[in-house]
Amino acid sequence: MKKIILLAALGILGLAACKTTVNKAPENVEKNLMKRADSVLALMSLDEKIGQLNQFSGDGELTGPVALRPDLLQSIRDGKVGSMLNINGAEYTRKIQKIAVEESRLKIPLIFGYDVIHGYKTIFPIPLGESASWDPEAVEKAAHIAATEAASAGQHWTFAPMVDIARDPRWGRIMEGSGEDPYLGSQLAVARIKGFQGTSLSDKTTILACAKHYAGYGNAQAGRDYYTTDISENSLREVYLPPFKAAAEAGVATFMSAFNDLNGIPATGNKDLIHDILKTEWAYKGMVVSDWGSISEMIAHGIATNKYEAGDLAFNAGVDMDMEGTVYLTEMKNLLKDDKITTAQIDESVRRILRLKFMLGLFDDPYRYSNPDYEKQTLLKPGFIDAARDAARKSFVLLKNDNQYLPLNPSVKSIALIGPASDAAADMIGNWSGRGEVKDVITLKSALETRLGAGKVLYARGAGFNDGDKAGFAEAIAAARRAEVIIAACGEAGMMSGESMSRADISIPGVQEDLIMELAKLGKPMILVLFNGRPLILTKIIGSVPAVLEAWIPGTMAGPALCDILFGEYNPSGKLPVTFPYALGQIPIFYNHKNSGRPGSQDKKFTSRYLDVPNDPLFPFGFGLSYTQFAYNNLNLNESSIIDDKPLEVRVDVKNTGTVAGTETVQLYIRDLVGSVTRPVKELKGFKKVLLKAGEVQTISFTVTKEDLSFYNSRNVWGTEPGKFTIFVGTNSQNTIEAGFELK
Numbered sequence: 068m069k070k071i072i073l074l075a076a077l078g079i080l081g082l083a084a085c086k087t088t089v090n091k092a093p094e095n096v097e098k099n100l101m102k103r104a105d106s107v108l109a110l111m112s113l114d115e116k117i118g119q120l121n122q123f124s125g126d127g128e129l130t131g132p133v134a135l136r137p138d139l140l141q142s143i144r145d146g147k148v149g150s151m152l153n154i155n156g157a158e159y160t161r162k163i164q165k166i167a168v169e170e171s172r173l174k175i176p177l178i179f180g181y182d183v184i185h186g187y188k189t190i191f192p193i194p195l196g197e198s199a200s201w202d203p204e205a206v207e208k209a210a211h212i213a214a215t216e217a218a219s220a221g222q223h224w225t226f227a228p229m230v231d232i233a234r235d236p237r238w239g240r241i242m243e244g245s246g247e248d249p250y251l252g253s254q255l256a257v258a259r260i261k262g263f264q265g266t267s268l269s270d271k272t273t274i275l276a277c278a279k280h281y282a283g284y285g286n287a288q289a290g291r292d293y294y295t296t297d298i299s300e301n302s303l304r305e306v307y308l309p310p311f312k313a314a315a316e317a318g319v320a321t322f323m324s325a326f327n328d329l330n331g332i333p334a335t336g337n338k339d340l341i342h343d344i345l346k347t348e349w350a351y352k353g354m355v356v357s358d359w360g361s362i363s364e365m366i367a368h369g370i371a372t373n374k375y376e377a378g379d380l381a382f383n384a385g386v387d388m389d390m391e392g393t394v395y396l397t398e399m400k401n402l403l404k405d406d407k408i409t410t411a412q413i414d415e416s417v418r419r420i421l422r423l424k425f426m427l428g429l430f431d432d433p434y435r436y437s438n439p440d441y442e443k444q445t446l447l448k449p450g451f452i453d454a455a456r457d458a459a460r461k462s463f464v465l466l467k468n469d470n471q472y473l474p475l476n477p478s479v480k481s482i483a484l485i486g487p488a489s490d491a492a493a494d495m496i497g498n499w500s501g502r503g504e505v506k507d508v509i510t511l512k513s514a515l516e517t518r519l520g521a522g523k524v525l526y527a528r529g530a531g532f533n534d535g536d537k538a539g540f541a542e543a544i545a546a547a548r549r550a551e552v553i554i555a556a557c558g559e560a561g562m563m564s565g566e567s568m569s570r571a572d573i574s575i576p577g578v579q580e581d582l583i584m585e586l587a588k589l590g591k592p593m594i595l596v597l598f599n600g601r602p603l604i605l606t607k608i609i610g611s612v613p614a615v616l617e618a619w620i621p622g623t624m625a626g627p628a629l630c631d632i633l634f635g636e637y638n639p640s641g642k643l644p645v646t647f648p649y650a651l652g653q654i655p656i657f658y659n660h661k662n663s664g665r666p667g668s669q670d671k672k673f674t675s676r677y678l679d680v681p682n683d684p685l686f687p688f689g690f691g692l693s694y695t696q697f698a699y700n701n702l703n704l705n706e707s708s709i710i711d712d713k714p715l716e717v718r719v720d721v722k723n724t725g726t727v728a729g730t731e732t733v734q735l736y737i738r739d740l741v742g743s744v745t746r747p748v749k750e751l752k753g754f755k756k757v758l759l760k761a762g763e764v765q766t767i768s769f770t771v772t773k774e775d776l777s778f779y780n781s782r783n784v785w786g787t788e789p790g791k792f793t794i795f796v797g798t799n800s801q802n803t804i805e806a807g808f809e810l811k
Contacts, residue, residue, distance in 0.1 A: 103421075108421065115173060120420070122391065125153045146175070147396060149175075152390070156442070164434060175421075182225065182499055183227060185622065186500070187217040188446040188501065190503035191454075192620065196620060198251065212262075214264075219441050227263070227279070228279075235655045237289070239563075242498065248644065250309075251751060257317040275423060277319070280334070284325040292326075292568070301744060322345060324358060332370065333380075336370060336381050337384055341384045342385040354388060357390045362377050362378060362386065382399075382416075387420060455624045461640065464692075467692070468692055470613050472593070473635075483526075483543075485586060487556070488598040491510065493508075494532075494561035495623070514625075514630045530543075543582065544586065553593040555595045558599040561600075570601075573603055574603060575605070575608070580607055583595060584611055587611040593613055594612075598619070602648065603647070606649055639691070640691070640732065650677075652680065657688065659747040700720045702719045708810065709776075718766050719804070721766075723764075728759065730759075734798070752769075776792065
């Protein structure tokens with residue numbers, strides 16, 4: 068009889084799934100959610116509560132060292148698991164969920180999580196590449212398609228978006244985020260969250276999003292993954308936290324703590340970071356999960372002696388769920404017995420987890436995401452494939468186009484396609500490619516042969532991605548001699564960026580640079596198409612190659628998207644979301660740096676400069692060419708000063724001075740000339756994309772408010788200070804026109 072009563076109670080609580088997103092629920096809805104969660108909580112034993120705080124991996128892809136643990140299926144039956152990751156497919160998730168809801172005492176459903184980073188089955192460009200589109204709507208659409216596919220395969224939760232600001236391209240995980248700028252990063256973080264979560268988490272085309280890695284992970288010293296970070300309070304607040312704050316305000320369902328220590332305290336055990344800022348200051352209502360094993364890794368950090376101490380630090384910091392660590396499972400009772408933690412704390416963390424399960428509608432129907440027929444109908448839909456192609460071509464950045472070699476003439480007689488990326492399907496989807504499969508990828512070689520005919524494409528691999536073998540050079544050069552045009556497809560292998568993929572030398576690897584230089588000596592029209600997950604040092608070869616197209620890791624539709632650009636059917640419009648260094652020794656290099664008392668000058672000795680290279684990067688933040696040209700004129704401010712809360716209107720005329728239509732991303736930057744703390748030389752505060760016909764002029768307007776001028780002052784208080792400012796508007800962070808105003 069007791070078992071029947073429990074089931075009835077759970078069933079009544081789950082009748083209606085909540086149509087809202089985390090942190091944004093109306094008061095009455097929030098109260099109902101809490102009432103439901105508390106009703107389940109009241110039925111749970113201490114062991115079952117602790118069980119909800121644990122996440123275990125299945126037998127799919129592993130993203131860390133596997134912890135030794137009891138038999139997994141029995142743990143689910145015993146109520147010792149609240150969530151699982153790496154359980155894939157509608158049929159498989161249904162099988163595991165059935166154990167939880169039919170064989171455990173309280174029948175509480177599991178949440179299934181997976182790294183859906185840039186697509187589930189249909190693979191989009193890597194996030195850094197998507198960010199080069201500067202197109203929040205396109206980014207949101209890609210995330211929604213990824214969520215739709217993942218949800219159809221039984222997933223409830225993605226460990227994305229990664230919103231870490233990254234300014235060191237040696238760090239492998241730079242590929243997973245939006246680059247170096249907190250404003251652009253915040254805009255795209257919100258877009259991805261909206262794409263994943265939609266307007267209702269009960270919609271079966273949505274999944275829980277996760278803002279990671281909280282916080283400072285992208286500032287890893289020396290660009291080494293998992294390494295230490297040391298960030299001032301001012302930089303933390305103004306550079307590294309804004310995308311996380313934007314994520315919380317956008318209603319992101321979960322946060323993930325970071326591997327790194329931050330100013331001496333590992334992020335997973337950092338109470339100031341999680342409890343004080345996230346959960347208290349920002350009033351975040353969602354759930355915080357550790358990264359894989361990051362709780363027990365605090366022992367190696369040297370801040371905890373054992374799992375007991377590590378669990379104490381993490382739980383009191385505010386980490387609700389332990390990913391693949393077993394720390395909470397083994398240590399929670401002892402911590403409670405020793406008064407290190409309280410029952411109320413445990414209840415609060417369990418409540419946050421149960422709340423999400425209700426929002427997903429899992430108590431109403433635990434199998435709603437596990438329908439094999441629906442999964443088959445959903446994956447790789449034609450519309451999804453078309454969207455992946457569109458996202459890829461929007462992400463490409465034209466870095467150089469001397470002699471207007473691009474676009475190619477459609478009647479070109481022959482193309483020599485040279486390089487290791489020419490026909491490398493696996494490298495087109497790269498790292499964190501979900502359940503993407505090589506068989507679904509269309510490479511550049513395949514797309515060119517389809518478009519021109521195989522006889523017109525003279526293919527030679529030439530070299531590998533990262534070896535010293537030049538044996539293929541002769542074949543490649545012979546093919547190039549016979550061709551009208553050379554396309555060199557070079558760069559990094561798909562798995563040379565991502566987690567644990569840091570590189571000390573970020574030039575094009577192996578002997579590819581030598582191959583490129585040999586091809587350039589032929590003096591033929593030549594296009595270098597770059598495939599990479601990070602900015603590369605291109606200084607050695609850039610002067611010898613007339614045209615360079617940055618393609619990143621472009622995804623399932625790599626080849627067709629590239630052909631659209633190469634043959635002029637789509638005008639490139641991508642802009643760099645991250646600086647490309649001139650030399651390795653400049654790193655970290657980013658556009659919104661501070662000035663020194665002796666600003667750099669190549670002509671003056673006692674200034675902040677290098678003896679051997681310029682201070683400027685090879686390609687600045689926001690850079691990207693088009694097949695047309697744009698001119699900026701008539702920058703106008705409606706007032707010379709901002710008084711009270713009246714906004715400032717900024718207008719500029721942008722003209723397409725070329726002969727074809729093109730899309731320009733108009734960028735607005737602001738500089739605060741004098742502050743109580745030193746201010747960056749420029750800060751991105753707005754951007755707008757505009758499609759202009761040949762010869763067309765449009766007036767683009769921006770609104771600047773006092774909020775855009777606010778910063779953390781010398782007392783670490785957010786607000787404005789009166790003074791003079793400069794507005795910059797232009798095509799990238801360096802090429803701008805400017806005007807001044809005053810805040811009174």
